[in-house]
Amino acid sequence: MSGPVRRWCVMDLVVDHKTGKLRESAVWSNVGKASMTWAFIYTVMGGHGSEWLWIAYGGIVVAHASVERVLNQKQQTIDKEQHP
DSSP states (O other), X not given: OOOOOOOOOGGXXXXXXXXOOBOHHHHHHHHHHHHHXXXXXXXXXXXXXXXXXXXXXXXXXXHHHHHHHHHHHHHHHHHHHHOO
C-alpha cells in the first residue's frame, strides 16, 4: 500500500497541498469559474442565450483548464531541474 488515502476538502480548491498556504491564483481562478458558471446558467435559464453560448462557455472553461495544466507541468519540470 502507498499509505492512507487523504480525503478531499473544499479548502483543496484554494490551498497548496504541499505548503498548506493559500494560493491567490487558485482563489481567483475558482471565483472566475464560479461567476462564469452562474452567469451562464442565469442567461440560459432566462432564455436570453443561444447555442453559441454553450460553445463559447465550454471553450473558455476547457481552454483555461488546459493552459493551467500545461503551465503547472512546465513549472514542475523547472523546479525538478533546479532542485534535483
